[in-house]
Structure formats: structure tokens, C-alpha cells
Amino acid sequence: MGVKMRKPAVQDDSYRYEKIAESITAMIRKGTYRTGDRIPSVRNLSIQLKVSISTVVKAYFHLENRGLIEARPQSGYYVRHQTAPAAVEPEHVLAPAIPTLVSVNDLVMMVMRDARNPALVPLGLAAPNPDNLPVDKLNRILSNVARRNRNQGISYDFPPGCERLRVQLAQRALRTGCSLTPDQIITTSGCLEAVLLSLKVVCRPGDTVAIETPIFYNLLQVIETLGLKALEIPTHPVTGMSLSALRYALDQTAVHACLAIPNYNNPLGSCMPDEKKMELVKLLATYNIPLIENDVYGDLGFSSARPRIAKSYDKKGLVIHCSSFSKTLAPGYRVGWVVGGRFQEKIERMKAVSNIATATLPQLAIAEFLATGGYDQYLRKIRGIYGRQTSLMSQAVSRSFPRGTKVSSPQGGFVLWVEMPEQVDSIKLYELALRAGITIAPGQIFSASMKYPNFIRLNSAFWSKEIEDAIAVIGALAKGMV
Secondary structure: OOOOOOOOOOOOHHHHHHHHHHHHHHHHHOOOOOOOOEOOOHHHHHHHHOOOHHHHHHHHHHHHHOOOEEEEOOOEEEEOOOOOOOOOOOOOOOOOOOOEEOOOHHHHHHHHHHHOOOOOEEOOOOOOOHHHOOHHHHHHHHHHHHHHOOOHHHOOOOOOOOHHHHHHHHHHHHHHOOOOOHHHEEEEOHHHHHHHHHHHHHOOOOOEEEEEEOOOHHHHHHHHHOOOEEEEEEEEOOOEEOHHHHHHHHHHOOOOEEEEOOEOOOOOOOEOOHHHHHHHHHHHHHOOOOEEEEOOOOOOEOOOOOOOOHHHHOOOOOEEEEEEOOOOOOHHHOOEEEEOHHHHHHHHHHHHHHHOOOOHHHHHHHHHHHHOOHHHHHHHHHHHHHHHHHHHHHHHHHHHOOOOOEEOOOOEOOEEEEEOOOOOOHHHHHHHHHHOOEEOEEHHHHOOOOOOOOEEEEEOOOOOHHHHHHHHHHHHHHHOOO
């Protein structure tokens, strides 16, 4: 699509590149170019506007600095996801610090049971769309490694797990600001097992765990299963956990561990700035409290820059880093990992007695995919898809939901957190949506104390006319409650 502008009779170079930048900016703001769209190449735009290539380069550099576009190697320039001001306000930062026994299992199991039904529109479960995953490539790799590793593929890969995979993970850790060796990594059956093992090692039944709120409901299930108490810390929809609230809570309550998702919290999509991650690690170290960091969405930021992990600021071995490929690449492979710090040996032993080993063939297949560069190529594509689809779903919610509805502005991942007017009961809305053939995730399951009764989480990994129509149906149902 061409960029049209009137060329003045006399222009100096600065005027030219500023006008080009202003024109592209206006087209992005008005929706001519949307998140993930490729804008004209430097060469084509220079020819079209009859300006020098250096002038266009200056304009694009200016737009990059403003965070509006990004360069992708050997591909061109693309519109970046635009982070709007916080749409869902955080709670008061000095909320009472009262540990809570968790009781969300029944509700969570209901949501997960319904989400398995292929006849329902899948907006409730935070799972990637298989149509966007490199399924054929992974199947070919899995078949090849099974032939090449005939005996190893069916044998136990005892903790710490597949060495080939741990080598690749250690190499990739440099991109997160962290220097690791393969023997510092233990492979697990998904990120959830990594968190479960970590909590088992650092806590005992009845202990208190400080958590973000809202937070992914499966993490609440783990806390409930282990007989732990949750201390909910308010979380900002853009910058993550409130450190002032955490500091206040630590002064009031005996806390034995902190569980957080600094990069692209589920369900908020918030990303804690690097300086806040450093402050979080230092604060907990002062109290000698372990931080269990869930980074399962860390590779799915909408920009090309991969955020640092909290583990990169760890000087005392108190940060336990957990992640997996379940949200990025292959949910069914159940391949995750944990970097245990000073708790490494205990976690490794706990893994061995819990289920002996992580499945071998999936580990080998993912190691091969990483080593051959397939994963990075795939990430470049999927980040743009998720950024665009999240924006489209957010716009659809704004069009269809009741007046006063607020939507989060995630910086990564593929979920949206939606706050509706207080009259809307998300459990009732869940039941009505189910009758209409749609699954959603009611807000109460994201809180240990059943907060967020008028919130829902939506999965934007899927997008089509059917999904857009489903959003309109949910919006109409919500309007009927107001």
C-alpha cells in the first residue's frame, strides 16, 4: 500500500524524514498499518516519494526509537504491538496482608473439562492454536531422532535430563541476561512440574507463599494441593507485582516463598521492567526468601527484544527459574526445565522420586529444533501473529461488550484480561456462554480469595470470523446482565 503525501517546493533533509515519519505514524494510528503488518521497504518508499534512501532510513530509525516499528533481519520493517495505558487499574498497594487457604480446584477442573470439548469455541484455555505451530516440522524431527536414537528414545533419561537439550537451554539463557551451564538445568514434565517441585523443596504444608494477583489458576491448584497458604500481592497490569505492597506484606507476615510471572503475567500480560526485577530479587534476598520465577511466556513478547529474567540478577542462589515449551511450541510434549540455584540438588532428588524422568524423545526432538535454528525462525513469525490477534480481539471486545468494560494491554503472550461492569457475574456469564457453544475463563479462578467476579480471561491465540462472532455473543450476554 502506498504512502501518499504532498511534497513541498523546498525541503531540507530533516524536514523530509520528519514528514515521512509523521505520515507513517498517522497511518499506524488510524489502522492503515496494524500490528504485524509490513510497511514499505526503504528502497520502494525512496522511489515512491522521490527522496534519498538515507532520508527514509532516518525516518524509520526515528520510528524505531519511538517504538512504533521494528526491523526484522532479511525481512523488512514491521509495525510493533502498541502498548496502551493501563486499562485495568491495580488494587490499593497497601491491601491487608492476610494469607489465604486456596480453594479453586473444583472451578478450575470444570473449566478445563469444558475446554477439552472440540465442539466449543476455545476462548477459555490458554493454549496455542495448533494451526500456528510447526507441527509437520516437529513430527519429522521426532521421527528422525527416534530412528537415530533407537534405544535411547525408549530409555529413562534420569535427572538432570537430556544433555543435548540442557546444552541448548544453557546457550539460549544468554539472551535472557543469564549465564548458565548445562548442569545447572533439570528438565521437567512441563513448567507446572518445575513449580511443583520447587514449592515442595522450599515449603512445608501450612507455609505461606506470596503470589501475584491475578495469577494463572493452575499455580493456585499447586498451592492448594500442597496445603500452602497464598498471600495475594496486587499486580499492576503493565509493570507487574507491586513491590511496595510486597515489602509491606513481608513486614507483616512470615513468608516462605514468592511465586511470580515477571514476563507476561497470565492473565494480565504485564512485563516487569528490568529495574523492578532487580529490586524484587534484592528485596527477597534481604529476607532470605526464595523467588520461584515462572517464565513460560518469556519468549512470546510482541517486540523482537527478549526481556531479561529475574534469575539474571540472582547473587545468592535464591531465584528458582522455571519454564517450558508448552505455551510456545508443543503443549503435548510436556518439556520444561528448572534452574534451582542453591536448591538444585534437592529439586533433582525430588524429580527422581516424583516420576523418575521426563520423556526422552520429546526432549531430543526439541533439542534438534533449537540446534538447527528452527525455533528462532518460528518465534519471529509467531510473535507478530500473537501481537496482531491480541489487538484484533481487544478491538472486538471494545465494540461488543457493555459500556465501561476495560481490557488489558498485554505486551506479550496471547491472553486478554477483561473487566466488565460490576453487575456482570462471570460465573453466570460462563454458564450462558457454554450454552452458546463458547468457553471462557471466569475471573474468580485467578485468585486465591475468589476475587474478580466481574472479570474474564480470553485466549487470543485463535482468530477467525467464528472467534469474532463468539466475542460478539459473549458481549451481548454480558450486556444482558447490566
